[in-house]
Amino acid sequence: MAAVGETFTKKLFSFYIPLFFFTILMLFPFYWMFITSIKPNRELYNVKSLPFWVFNPTLEHWKYLFKNTLFTRWALNTLFISIVSTAISLISGIMAGYALSRLRFKGASALGIAIFITYLVPPTLLFIPLAEVVHNFNLLDTPWALILTYPTFLIPFCTWLLSGYFKTIPKELEECARIDGATRLQAMIWIILPLATPGILSAGMFAFTLSWNEFIYALVFLSSPTQKTIPVGVVSELIKGDVFFWGSLMAGALFGSIPVALIYSFFVEHYVTGLTGAVKG
Amino acid sequence: MANVILEKLTKKFDDVIAVNAIDLEIKDKEFVVLVGPSGCGKSTTLRMVAGLEEITEGNIYIGGRLVNDVAPKDRNIAMVFQNYALYPHMTVYKNMAFGLKLRKFPKSEIDERVRRAAKILGIEQLLDRKPKQLSGGQRQRVAVGRAIVRDPEVFLFDEPLSNLDAKLRVAMRGELVKLHHRLETTMIYVTHDQVEAMTMGDRIVIMKDGLIQQVGAPLEVYDHPSNIFVAGFIGSPPMNFFRGTLVPEKDHLFIDMKSFKLKVPDERKKRYERYIRKEVVFGMRPEDIIDSTPEGRSGEWDKTTAVVDVLEPLGAEVMLELSKGEHSFTARVDPHTNSRVHQEITVYFNMGKMHLFDAETEKVI
Numbered sequence: 001m002a003a004v005g006e007t008f009t010k011k012l013f014s015f016y017i018p019l020f021f022f023t024i025l026m027l028f029p030f031y032w033m034f035i036t037s038i039k040p041n042r043e044l045y046n047v048k049s050l051p052f053w054v055f056n057p058t059l060e061h062w063k064y065l066f067k068n069t070l071f072t073r074w075a076l077n078t079l080f081i082s083i084v085s086t087a088i089s090l091i092s093g094i095m096a097g098y099a100l101s102r103l104r105f106k107g108a109s110a111l112g113i114a115i116f117i118t119y120l121v122p123p124t125l126l127f128i129p130l131a132e133v134v135h136n137f138n139l140l141d142t143p144w145a146l147i148l149t150y151p152t153f154l155i156p157f158c159t160w161l162l163s164g165y166f167k168t169i170p171k172e173l174e175e176c177a178r179i180d181g182a183t184r185l186q187a188m189i190w191i192i193l194p195l196a197t198p199g200i201l202s203a204g205m206f207a208f209t210l211s212w213n214e215f216i217y218a219l220v221f222l223s224s225p226t227q228k229t230i231p232v233g234v235v236s237e238l239i240k241g242d243v244f245f246w247g248s249l250m251a252g253a254l255f256g257s258i259p260v261a262l263i264y265s266f267f268v269e270h271y272v273t274g275l276t277g278a279v280k281g
Numbered sequence: 282m283a284n285v286i287l288e289k290l291t292k293k294f295d296d297v298i299a300v301n302a303i304d305l306e307i308k309d310k311e312f313v314v315l316v317g318p319s320g321c322g323k324s325t326t327l328r329m330v331a332g333l334e335e336i337t338e339g340n341i342y343i344g345g346r347l348v349n350d351v352a353p354k355d356r357n358i359a360m361v362f363q364n365y366a367l368y369p370h371m372t373v374y375k376n377m378a379f380g381l382k383l384r385k386f387p388k389s390e391i392d393e394r395v396r397r398a399a400k401i402l403g404i405e406q407l408l409d410r411k412p413k414q415l416s417g418g419q420r421q422r423v424a425v426g427r428a429i430v431r432d433p434e435v436f437l438f439d440e441p442l443s444n445l446d447a448k449l450r451v452a453m454r455g456e457l458v459k460l461h462h463r464l465e466t467t468m469i470y471v472t473h474d475q476v477e478a479m480t481m482g483d484r485i486v487i488m489k490d491g492l493i494q495q496v497g498a499p500l501e502v503y504d505h506p507s508n509i510f511v512a513g514f515i516g517s518p519p520m521n522f523f524r525g526t527l528v529p530e531k532d533h534l535f536i537d538m539k540s541f542k543l544k545v546p547d548e549r550k551k552r553y554e555r556y557i558r559k560e561v562v563f564g565m566r567p568e569d570i571i572d573s574t575p576e577g578r579s580g581e582w583d584k585t586t587a588v589v590d591v592l593e594p595l596g597a598e599v600m601l602e603l604s605k606g607e608h609s610f611t612a613r614v615d616p617h618t619n620s621r622v623h624q625e626i627t628v629y630f631n632m633g634k635m636h637l638f639d640a641e642t643e644k645v646i
Contacts, residue, residue, distance in 0.1 A: 172366035175333050180380035180431070181354045190379075194370045 037061050037251035061247030070225055074233035081143050082211040085150035089207050093158025101166035119156035123216045131220055145221040150211045158203040165199030198273040209260050230256040283344030283434040283467055284309045290339035292325050299325045301491035312461050314470045314482035322491040323471045327437050331360050344434055359428035360437040365420045367412035374408040377427045398426045418449045438470040475515050487511050509643040512564050521610035523563045527556045536563045540606020541585040546632050564636035570612035571629050572620050580633035588625050
């Protein structure tokens with residue numbers, strides 16, 4: 001019995017208690033967004049009311065968000081831009097990652113590092129020259145402005161992650177396929193890609209999240225309300241001067257984060273293997 | 282069915298020469314084993330035949346066709362890899378059918394071929410499993426099965442048995458030899474294990490540092506090694522080597538190894554004449570050294586005394602590790618030997634089976 005008690009105490013302190021605090025820490029923002037979005041204004045702005053609870057829940061902020069703003073339009077914009085730029089980045093990332101991990105050519109490793117370095121250049125530095133480029137293409141204030149700029153940081157990211165993942169797949173599998181009768185491309189499609197699914201999913205999810213949440217390019221390149229994405233739309237249309245529509249702001253933030261949370265929970269297992277990389281022959 | 286010809290085949294990785302202008306002809310239906318220590322270029326040679334490695338210089342012909350620039354898929358070969366390289370996301374059936382499917386065989390023929398190969402290898406009941414549900418030996422069979430369904434002109438094996446445990450390895454060795462008799466196809470087999478090479482190959486090719494040291498039938502190589510490397514590499518335990526000088530005394534030739542002297546059989550006198558008073562390396566296999574009188578045995582024997590350092594009873598035989606002066610050597614003797622550790626005993630050398638090498642070039646004399 002003593003031994004059992006000991007292990008439980010040990011587990012309590014080394015696992016359950018830290019886990020409890022970690023979970024609270026992670027979930028608190030969601031809780032905060034949720035209760036703020038259903039609080040009536042008189043509770044919201046009453047300093048004497050308990051901030052962590054809601055006494056008279058209301059849907060007025062939700063209604064305001066969906067009826068008086070273009071939130072659904074923003075959500076569709078965001079979805080379209082995220083999906084297309086993720087797809088472009090994944091396809092390029094797969095090709096580039098495969099080449100970097102498998103083909104022997106001069107300067108391969110230098111090129112790999114160079115691609116990664118471009119990922120490290122901050123958007124706050126790049127948005128001015130990119131605005132010039134986007135303007136020259138007459139794409140300002142269209143979704144294509146973002147669809148073309150997001151890959152500038154998504155492709156390096158996907159390439160880096162995927163080339164690392166491809167390296168964990170034994171090269172004999174591919175060689176065997178090539179002897180079996182496949183061309184390099186066929187071997188890649190039939191053998192390498194199915195095995196790299198976890199890695200591709202992880203890269204895709206990351207790319208999707210990054211473009212879904214992206215703020216600065218969206219703020220700079222989009223101006224008309226119908227073209228905006230959720231992060232920009234919510235912030236620019238629900239803060240009028242110095243008036244913050246806290247309830248609707250939080251409702252917008254909450255609904256904006258739901259799709260990403262859903263995607264993660266669906267693919268969490270693939271996501272973990274994708275980052276740890278595990279293909280056994 | 283095809284022969285394979287390597288002509289001045291060379292592979293360089295930057296400045297390192299992995300394979301150095303080797304020439305080799307492998308006949309149709311022959312089972313040739315490339316053997317050598319790691320880094321000798323045997324796997325690189327095989328990979329060049331497969332088309333997985335580009336050729337730096339030289340030519341490869343398969344069935345009379347120059348294949349230097351032919352893609353692996355068009356060489357009509359099959360290869361079994363050391364780690365089996367089974368496609369983890371496919372069932373055994375799909376693994377075996379993959380190559381046929383790519384070659385657009387009709388479904389019925391794919392099915393027939395896969396089932397026939399599975400039957401030969403005894404893996405019919407595994408066809409629906411995924412590779413990770415198989416044991417090492419079963420994976421090995423599937424890998425071989427995947428190679429034989431295609432009915433290729435040449436089979437390439439890259440150390441296919443080294444991931445198996447010792448017992449299974451011996452069993453699979455036999456099965457591969459049987460398979461070769463059954464399929465009658467050219468096979469090139471790479472291994473670092475000289476026992477595999479000796480037991481499986483019609484001919485073995487011993488390589489070192491990217492160069493072929495000797496090519497020949499297993500026993501021919503064992504009995505007549507062309508240099509010290511081959512003599513030491515083939516055979517377990519390896520041949521004993523003694524540095525010494527060839528000296529004439531009266532009408533005979535002796536090898537003087539400082540602490541003892543052995544008489545060279547007279548019929549070899551002429552062959553060794555040029556090396557009189559020169560430094561040589563004398564070689565003798567452990568089974569040609571015995572610790573009981575050679576009475577009744579054929580051959581020419583000479584003797585010396587030596588101290589037993591270690592005695593290893595192996596059941597069917599006993600290994601004696603002996604020392605004499607600065608020399609130490611091994612003898613493989615009768616299991617009922619009377620020799621004991623630390624004892625000084627008389628050992629007899631079968632001089633008819635002696636080997637003599639040039640101390641400088643290390644080549645046989």
